Amino acid sequence: MYIDRYVTVNNKKLHFYMMGSGPALILLHPSPSSGETMLPLAKQLSSNYTVLCVDTPGYGKSDALAVVPYELSAYTDFFHEAFKKLGLEKPAIYGSATGAQLAVRYGLEYPDSVSHIFLDNAAHFDDASANEIIEHYFPDLTPRLDGGHLTQIWSIVSQMFQYFPWCFTTKKYALNRPQMPLFVLQMVAMDYLKAGATYDIAYRLAFQHERGRYVQRLKVPTTIFRWENSIITKYVDQLLAFEFKDHVQPFVIKGDAEERNQKMVSFILGVSERLTDYKARNTVMEEVDSIILEYIKPMENPPEIQQNGQHFQEAWQLLLKNNPNVSAEEAQMYLVDWYKT
Structure with a gap:
């Protein structure tokens, strides 16, 4: 304990x-x-x-x-x-x-x-390799109301276990291994969501x-x-x-x-x-004090995890529909909380 x-x-x-x-x-x-x-x-x-x-x-x-x-x-x-x-x-x-x-x-x-x-x-990493990787490895994942950043995050975690660096998807960088189970992809994606726009610092x-x-x-x-x-x-x-x-x-x-x-x-x-x-x-x-977010859950459980990551988009749209006038950052906190519970 x-x-x-x-x-x-x-x-x-x-x-x-x-x-x-x-x-x-x-x-x-x-x-x-x-x-x-x-x-x-x-x-x-x-x-x-x-x-x-x-x-x-x-x-x-x-x-x-x-x-x-x-x-x-x-x-x-x-x-x-x-x-x-x-x-x-x-x-x-x-x-x-x-x-x-x-x-x-x-x-x-x-x-x-x-x-x-x-x-x-x-x-x-030698300087040349490091600079090349850094140039592409850290895209802007600032929350957006259209949910486009969610698609980016799922692409990153899906490629992360297939290529290293994940941003170079050619044969040279292929890891040639089976994809990780869905729950692992979801766990890593949640880490990105929790870290938010400053995930890369x-x-x-x-x-x-x-x-x-x-x-x-x-x-x-x-x-x-x-x-x-x-x-x-x-x-x-x-x-x-x-x-x-x-x-x-x-x-x-x-x-x-x-x-x-x-x-x-x-x-x-x-x-x-x-x-x-x-x-x-x-x-x-x-x-540590407990923090309780106040928002309207569209339903008790969020959409089931999907291989293509579409569940995040579905959950995002439901949250925005039931919690109008929230910022993208607030919606992301609600999304994290919904899938956490």
């Missing part, structure tokens, strides 16, 4: 889920999701760790930073202040994708304030940071997970082609997704034996 909490730094709230006991372990999520997606992993690690699944500022239930960030250090500086306030003197940090780059940057900025870094879905900065030279500079014990059949295996291997000092080590996992998860969890649990317990469960944590 987890607790749902905030900590406030400079009038901005950082939200996190917390469970377990033992050394502190921060889980940093991919974009554009939130700490909620880390809860299944947190549950597996909570036997040995006090686990905090943190919402990156501007995602999930965390406030956006006061100023739009132009580099990842804006996030890690905020994290550092929040972690100090929580009594987290030297936590371990696990990060996946965007979270991995945040973990790298945190380790570079605050090497004496982290005990171990676990990098999952961390990669290296940390996402884009992380892509720009995805360079092997930063990992080379780490002075903190670091593990880089490499697993078969990842959609970015090619780019993880480009990272592992760099020369690292002995405290930065790869952990190669063969097998299917279940085996990968089991071996990764077992490894992370083992590291806990040499770390210091977190005992500062102090009173600076704030409880």
